[in-house]
Amino acid sequence: MQDRLQALKEEALLKIEQASDLKALQDVKVSYLGKKGPITEVLKGMGKLSPEERPVVGAYANEVRDAITSALESKVAELEQAVIEEKLKKESIDVTLPGRPVRQGNAHPLTAVIEEIEDLFLTMGFTVAEGPEVETDYYNFEALNLPKDHPARDMQDSFFITEDILLRTQTSPVQARTMEKHHGRGPVKIISPGKVYRRDDDDATHSHQFMQIEGLVVEENVRLSDLKGVLETFAKKMFGEDRKIRLRPSFFPFTEPSVEMDISCFKCGGKGCSICKHTGWIEILGAGMVHPNVLEMAGFDSKKYTGFAFGMGPERIAMLKYGIDDIRHFYTNDLRFLKQFKKA
Amino acid sequence: MLVSYNWLKDYVNLDLSAAELADKITKSGIEVEIVESLNKGITGVVVGHVLECVQHPNADKLRVCKVDLGEEEPVQIVCGAPNVAAGQKVPVAKVGAVLPGNFKIKKAKLRGEASNGMICSLTELGVEAKLVPKEYSSGIFVMPSDAEIGSDALAYLNLDDYVLELGLTPNRADCLNMLGVAYEVAAILDEELRLPEVQVETSGERASDYVSVTVDAKEDNPYYGAMIIKNITIAPSPLWMQNRLIAAGIRPINNVVDITNYVLLEYGQPLHAFDYDRLGSKEILVRRAKDGEEMVTLDDAKRKLGANHLVITNGEEPVAVAGVMGGATSEVQDNTTTVLLEAAYFEGIRVRAASKDLGLRSEASSRYEKGIDRNRVYDAAYRAASLMAEYAGGEVAEGIVEAGERLVSEGKAEVTKTRINSLLGTEIEAEQISAILKRLRFEFDVQGENYIVTVPTRRPDITIDADLVEEVGRIYGYDRIPTTYLFSEGRPGGLTPYQAARRKVMRYMEGTGLYQAVTYALTTPEKSTAFTFSEEQENVHSIKVSHPMSEERSTLRGTLIPQLLEVLKHNHHRSIDDVGIFEISSVFFAHEQSLSVLPEEKTYLSGALTGLWSIHPWQGEKKKMDFFVVKGILEGLFEELGLQSRISFESKSLPGMHPGRTAVVKLDSIAAGFVGQIHPGTQKDWDLNESYVFELNLDQLLGASVEPTIYQTLPRFPSITRDIAVVVDKNLPAGDLNTVIHEAGGQLLKESSLFDLYEGERMEEGKKSLAFSLKYYDPERTLTDEEVTKAHENILRSLEERFGASLRK
C-alpha cells in the first residue's frame, strides 16, 4: 500500500508542477484529495492491514496528503503572483510624461526683499511700524529737521497736493509719528517699510514711486558703534557672512553724525568689478545718529536719549541681489519677470 | 565741484596720487564721484616751433609747414588749420604718437606732400569743444612763445592733471571753492595749509572818486563793495589760468572775465566786472526790480523782471540781475579800459528767485543759493584786483566803496569729551580731540571737559555739539569706531496681528496660483474711480497732485483694478494670455473738495485673472477662467480668515462690470468688495481677452473680530446623509434655497452641499432642478430614521411654501 501511496504522491506532484492555471490546480486537488480520490480509496483498504501496520500506513497517508496540499498551496500562490504581475505590467505608465501642474504664484520680489529684511530685524527685537502714504509737511519734513526753505528740500522734489499735504518722500514720517506716540519715553525700536514718491522721470534707475525701509532705535546710551553692529549683522545676513562694511561720513538733515554704509562687493569680493564700479565697495544705505532737534521735536530729552536711524531702498537691494538692470521691471509686472522669484 | 589735483598742490603738499587722495576724501565725508585723468591716453605730443608755412601746391585748404621739434632736422607737416602760421609754438603729435581714442599718428602723404606728424587743436587733445577758447575753436592751439621746443606739451596744457569730482551734500557748500577744499584736505592729511598771499599796489587815485554805492534792499544785499581798476588791456589770460578754468569746466574768455571766474573758483566769492565807462553813471544803486521792468542780459536775451528780483542799477536802469547775470550794456569788451569790480553778498533766497524765474543758473548763482562765506568778500576782491594788475596791466584805485556790514561774527559751539565718546562709542583721548580741532583749523578753548569752539564762518553747518562730534569722528576715522551689539532685555520683536494676517493673505493668494503685482498709485482722474462697489466710494473727491509729471500720473487711485488691467494688457501684448495676479496696496479717498486734513487711506486686496485657469494638455484638460474660479479663491480666503459664515455674495450691476456676472461681497451685510467679469465694453476699451477681477477692502476683512478657535469633539455617533432634488424657477438664486434649507433643517442639519444643477431640455420651460446632499447629525446620540425623515420633510415643505419648489421625480 505504501508503494501505491508513494506512486500517487509522485503522480500528483508532477501534475501540480505542470499545472499552468488555477483551474488545473483545482482539478488536481479534487481528483487526488477529494472524497472519491485515489488516496481515500487506498485508505479504505486499511482494514485489511495488521494492527501493527495500520498506524504506520495511516501516518504515511497523512504525510502524502500534506505534501500534496502544501505543493498545491505554493503553486496557487505562484500562479496568483504571476497574474498580479501580468496585470501590473499592463498598468505600467511612462513616468517621464509631465505631471499635472499645480498652480502656485509667488510674492513680488520687492515684497520678498522687504519681508526678508523685516524678519531679520524682528529677530533683533524690532517691531514693524507703518503710516500713511499721504503726509503732512510737518511729519514729512519739519519734524525731521527740514524746515521750509531748507536747502536740502531741493534734494527731494515732492508731489504736493496742497501747500501742506503731500505724497511722502520717505518713510521717515513714520519715525516721527512713532516717536511722538512714545511721549518722550524710550525705548523705540522700529523698522518701517513702505511706498514713497518723488518727482523723478521714470527711467532705468529712477522711479517716481519706490519702496523704502527705515529703522529707528531711541534709547538711553545708544552709540554709533551700536549702529555699526546692527548694520554689520544686516549686511552679513543679507549679502553673505564674509561681507565687510564701511561707514563714510555723510549728510542727512535728520541725523548728526550721518553716515553712508558701503559693503564689500559680493561679486568680486573687493577686487573691483562693474557692479562695484571698480571700487570694491557697494553703497547700500544711509544712516546716522538721530539729530537732537528731531528728538526734541518728538518730545524726547536729547541729553538723556540718543538714537540711530537708517534707511535703504528695497529696489536697489533687489537689483543688486538678483542682478536686475531696470527699476521699471518692478512696476511693469511682466509675468515672465514675476515668475523668476519663486524661491525668493 | 571739479577739483584740479595740480591746482590743489598750490595750497597743500600732496605726497599721494590723485586716486589715493580721492579715497581719503571719500572716507572722510565728501564723496569723490569720479577721478578723471585729463590725459585721455595721449603719448608723444611735444612743443613744436613752426619755422615755415607755405600754401600746399595741390590743395587750397592745406598748408605745408616745417616744424622744429627739437630734433636734428625739422619735420614737414601738412596742416589744415586756418590759423597756423610761421613763428608759432604749437602742440605737435609726432609720428608714433597716440591721441585720444587710440588714434595713432603715422607717416602720411597728403595730396602728394609728405606729412610727418600732426599739429593739434585742443579738441584733438581731448578738451571738450565747449571749453576751448573761442579764438582756437576752429583751429590749432597756439602756445606761449616761451614754451620750450621739444618738451612735453601736455605739461604746458595741464593735460597731465587729474580732476576730482566732488559730490557735495548741502551742508558742505564750503567745499564749492578751492580754498575750502584745501582746508578739508589739509585737515584730512594733517598737512600745512598755504593760503594765497595777496598784495595790491594801489595808484594814487581813490575809488570813491569814481563811484558811490547805495543799497535800497538791505535784507537782500547785506554788503556791497566796488573797486575800480583803470588802464586795463583786454587780452587772453595766462595759459596756466586758462588751463585751470578748463579743468574746472569753465571756458576761458579774456583776462578780466577769467580772473573773476578764477577767484570765484578759488574763494567761492562771485565777482562781476562792469565796463565802468559804459555804466552810464558814477553810481551803483541796488534795489528790487519794478514789476515789468526789462533789461538785456549778457546773453543778449531781453529779460522781464519783477518785484521778487534784486537788481544792480546805475541809479536809473538795471545793469545786472544781482548774483545771476550782468547786463549787455555794461559788459566788458575788447576795448574796455576801466573796470568796476563788484564783490557783494546777496541772500540766497533772492538769488534763487531770479535764477528760477529767469531760468538762469550759473556758477555764481548756485554758490549764492548754497551760501558763501561773507567774511571772504574783501579778500576775494583784493585777490581779483591784484591779478588784474598783474595780468591785465590794471592800476587799482585805492579803497573799496562799500555799503552794509562786511564782517559777520563767528559762532560758538561746545562739546565735551564724554559726549563725543558716548555718541560714537569710542575712547578718544583729550589730546587727540585737541589735535583734530587744530587740524580742522578751528579755534577753541578748553574749560575742564568742555571744548568751546569758535566756528569759522566758512563752516556755517556747525552749530551744535553733535556737529562737532561728527567733525572729530570723521577726522579720527569711522573705520576706527568699534562694532558693538545692542542687547534688548525681554523685548521680543514681532508683527502686529494685522501685519501677520496680511502676510497670511499674501501666502494664501500665492498658493492659489496668483502672482503678486506692485503698481503705481498715481493714475488718471478717470481711472482713479473707474471701479466702485459701495455708495460711500461714489461720494468722494479725486485727489490730484498739484504739479503732476503727466496726466497719466496725476491722481491718487481709489481702486487698484485699472492698474491691474494695465498689467493684463502689457502681458497680452506680449502674447502672455494666461495671467492671474493680485495686489495689496493703499487706495485714497478725500471727503472734501480741497484737502484740509489727510485723506482716508485703506488697504485693498484686488486681483485680475484671464485666460486658462488650469491646463494639462496631454491628458486633454483645459479649464478656462470663469466667475466660479475667482469666487472659489475668495471663498477659500474667507475660510482662511474664519469669516465664511459671515460672507454673502449678491448679484449687482457695477460700473465697468458685466451686469449679469458680478457680485458684491458683503461681510455681515456690509459691502466689503466685489467680484465679477469685466464688461465686454471695458474689455474692448482695454484691449483684453475675457477677464475677471475682484477687489476687497482688506482693512475691513482683517478688522472683523473673529471668534477664537475652539476644538469641536469628533463625532461619536453616525451621521445620516439624505439627498433632496427640487424643481424651482430658473432665476431663483441657489443661495436663497440654501438659506431656507438651513433654517428649516434645524439643529440636526449639519451640512448641505449642492451637487447637481440641471437646466436642460428635459426640464419644464423656465424651471431648473437643484440637488442638495444633506447631512444630519446629533453629537449626543444616534439619530433615528423617523427624526431625520421629519426634519427632511420639514425642509421640503418650507421650500414648497417659500419658492413653490416641487420634489423632482
Ligand SMILES: [Zn+2]
Ligand atoms: Zn565688485
